[in-house]
Amino acid sequence: MAIIDNFKKYLKFKVNDELGNSDLVKKENKLTGILLVNLGTPDYFDSKDIRKYLMEFLSDPKVINLPRLIWIPILYFVSLLRSRKLEQSYAKIWMRDGSPLSVYSKRQLLGLENRLDNEESNNSVKLSLGMRYGKPSIKESLNDLIRGGCNKILILPLYPQYSYTTTASVMCEVYHCIRNVRDLPEIRFIKRFYNENFYIKFLTEKISSFWKEKGRSEKLIISFHGLPVNSINKGDPYYYDCIDTANLICNELNIPKEDIEISFQSHFGFGKWLKPYTSHVVKRLARNGVSSVDIICPGFVSDCLETLEDVQEGYKKEFLEFGGKIFRYISAPNDNNLWLDGMSDFIKNNIKNWN
Ligand SMILES: C=CC1=C(C)c2cc3[nH]c(cc4nc(cc5[nH]c(cc1n2)c(C)c5CCC(=O)O)C(CCC(=O)O)=C4C)c(C)c3C=C
């Protein structure tokens, strides 16, 4: 009998070996992965790297919805001109370890790792950061999580308001990246979080403490990144998310609607973009004798080119040129501890009972 048993064992080994499977061991994948995704930014502030980033960003059909055959040759020149223009802008805001968007996103990752690692769950959570354009890519960060043994992955695009051009683009990229994975992890997406308690509470407490410390300006401008009106007409709910965000902030602060202005910054190319433009609002207020404004940009969880250059520098200059006296930018959440506490609770709530 022993001889037969040994022969069977030998045969089994032989068969596995021939199939190249002798080292097949069932991997225990039972970690929950959290993939934070932000827009991305150039690697460095020289025009070559900026152009590379712009080419990737603006050739995404979810961002610019023109026929490829027409758009790509145009983009070749647009990116050349724009990258030269942006070189100086990026240089002004660049930090020791990179662009602000990259530095703050990495600090957010670290802060969340520290908070979620401390759980009694024994490190059953693994975090990673991916950028929709540039580095680290969504593909490599997702791979890290999957290879690291995550069988459930929560995707958290760092955009409070949903847009087809940003959030949906992340979702599509994630599905594209895992299309060839044999043992797919379960995937959950956070579509938006502007209406979550932690987000509204953080922003309003930030504004209140800013006012307590420095006094309150005559107007509060709530400025969002712009979007082509065409995108809204096709069904993108971004505009309504922005208006909702502003109303929630206003209600939580308990201030009258007349004290705030909602506006949209940064338009690109031709065509109609969401109005009123922040630039127009800033000039109108100054012209009408408003001497002080505070401005907050609740669409950005990290400071970046848009907030530091366009808002803090550009719109301030315009306000002062048109007769305004005080223009103060209230910074993005960045790596604030209370913000990270709120985010980590939000993540915990979204993964509990997921088994
Ligand atoms: C058609 C073009 C663009 C759409 C649509 C768009 C939507 C959109 N973008 C953000 C967030 C950010 N955009 C940033 C920079 C940026 N955006 C565009 C164009 C569109 N954005 C360009 C060409 C650029 C580069 C800078 C410039 O040329 O002005 C950034 C900052 C990146 C950084 O490195 O700091 C962010 C953040 C959102 C949320 C959004 C839709 C709602």
Ligand SMILES: [Fe+2]
């Ligand atoms: Fe943008």
Ligand SMILES: [Fe+2]
């Ligand atoms: Fe801009």
